[in-house]
Amino acid sequence: MTTGIEYDDFLDLEYEPRDDDLVCEFTIDPADGMTMEAAASRVASESSNGTWAALAVDEDELTDLGATAYMIGNDDRISVAYPAALFEAGSMAQILSCIAGNIMGMKAVDSIRLEDCYWPETVVDGFPGPQFGTSVASEKLDAGDRPVLATVPKPKVGLSTDAHVQIAEDAWRGGVDLLKDDENLTDQPFNPFEERVSRSLAKAEELTEETGEKKDYLVNVTAETEEMIRRAEFVHEHGGGFVMVDVVTCGWSAVQTLREHCEDMDLAIHAHRAMHAAFDRMDHHGVSMRVIAQVARLCGVDHIHTGTAGLGKLANEDTPGINAWLKSDLYDCTDVLPVASGGLHPGVTDALIDALGTDIAIQAGGGIHGHPDGTEAGARALRQSVEATMQDVPLAEYAEDHAELATALEKWGAETPR
Numbered sequence: 001m002t003t004g005i006e007y008d009d010f011l012d013l014e015y016e017p018r019d020d021d022l023v024c025e026f027t028i029d030p031a032d033g034m035t036m037e038a039a040a041s042r043v044a045s046e047s048s049n050g051t052w053a054a055l056a057v058d059e060d061e062l063t064d065l066g067a068t069a070y071m072i073g074n075d076d077r078i079s080v081a082y083p084a085a086l087f088e089a090g091s092m093a094q095i096l097s098c099i100a101g102n103i104m105g106m107k108a109v110d111s112i113r114l115e116d117c118y119w120p121e122t123v124v125d126g127f128p129g130p131q132f133g134t135s136v137a138s139e140k141l142d143a144g145d146r147p148v149l150a151t152v153p154k155p156k157v158g159l160s161t162d163a164h165v166q167i168a169e170d171a172w173r174g175g176v177d178l179l180k181d182d183e184n185l186t187d188q189p190f191n192p193f194e195e196r197v198s199r200s201l202a203k204a205e206e207l208t209e210e211t212g213e214k215k216d217y218l219v220n221v222t223a224e225t226e227e228m229i230r231r232a233e234f235v236h237e238h239g240g241g242f243v244m245v246d247v248v249t250c251g252w253s254a255v256q257t258l259r260e261h262c263e264d265m266d267l268a269i270h271a272h273r274a275m276h277a278a279f280d281r282m283d284h285h286g287v288s289m290r291v292i293a294q295v296a297r298l299c300g301v302d303h304i305h306t307g308t309a310g311l312g313k314l315a316n317e318d319t320p321g322i323n324a325w326l327k328s329d330l331y332d333c334t335d336v337l338p339v340a341s342g343g344l345h346p347g348v349t350d351a352l353i354d355a356l357g358t359d360i361a362i363q364a365g366g367g368i369h370g371h372p373d374g375t376e377a378g379a380r381a382l383r384q385s386v387e388a389t390m391q392d393v394p395l396a397e398y399a400e401d402h403a404e405l406a407t408a409l410e411k412w413g414a415e416t417p418r
């Protein structure tokens, strides 16, 4: 006996999602002449098992994996439920090819944005999730209850290895926990990977000894996948506890492979999100940062950049909401430490912690190295701004007997750079 598959089969406003459905919320703008219902059913169809033409299939030869558009809101939002059996366990590439694949370009909608996902346990269980998450603050570092502090040397590329290591030393001595490579610093001749990593990690050990606080390094291992694994092994062999990867430009399959190897080496993964804005910057089309963060958590990164709640130099989606999701219960999946970065300096630390809490990493590049008295003073100023905020003392008051903070406040005040 044959069964028909056509668009109407993918819309059922009475449908109640099952516990093991993956539910996705989209904002859509139907094309001219297309109703919300018609557009919604086409989205559900193309992202699961339908196509533009009606099909007749032998029932005995078909597992019905059709999605159901079951809710159409007043605000151009629709909800689509996908049966868990549609998805290959543990393959983020396959999941995204369904829920954020062809539908992003279909003519039935003028625009479509994947806003949010509700992940069922069956799908989450296919992924490893993070190894450490927020616990890095005490398990791998000595940050305790305060935010983890990190800095990226600036200029972001072009510094020699000597200059890079000197900046690292100054920043660690001044009070940051982590040195971080920038997103486009990998293995270039002016500062080759192996020399940079071996010398910086040796310096981290010295500074750990000197300061009595664990110092470590977010090493950018971004590369073609096999080379990336080789670089992660190099970090491990030289005593590093972290790697950094540009998750969007590398792709999720590479991240999944890296995560697998990091398990054996006890390395935490710091996710830089360069290029995320190509997907999430437009509020009517693409994939939200919220979903990108969800995907990153399932794939197993321990930290991810989620923005500054509007206090930095880059456009941000809902940072507090995304951070709350990263720390929320998700079956047995470990949480993720959110990283605030991009245009931060000591003068905004109080507002930042007020907006995002203390369970974050604060990363400042220009806001440390641009300090009039240099990197060490800049790092001290950032650390002082955190101490003040943790003790509930206004920054200006704390600055009265903390010279580095006073100089930073004089230079930047509480401005939000552009």
Ligand SMILES: O=C(COP(=O)(O)O)[C@H](O)[C@H](O)COP(=O)(O)O
Pocket (backbone or CB within 6 Å): 152, 154, 182, 183, 272, 273, 274, 305, 306, 307, 308, 313, 314, 339, 340, 341, 342, 343, 344, 363, 364, 365, 366, 367
């Ligand atoms: O280099 C920096 C910040 O440098 P600086 O502190 O000098 O601005 C990071 O790449 C951005 O934070 C990325 O943005 P986001 O964190 O939003 O992904």
Ligand SMILES: [Mg+2]
Pocket (backbone or CB within 6 Å): 152, 156, 182, 183
């Ligand atoms: Mg950067």
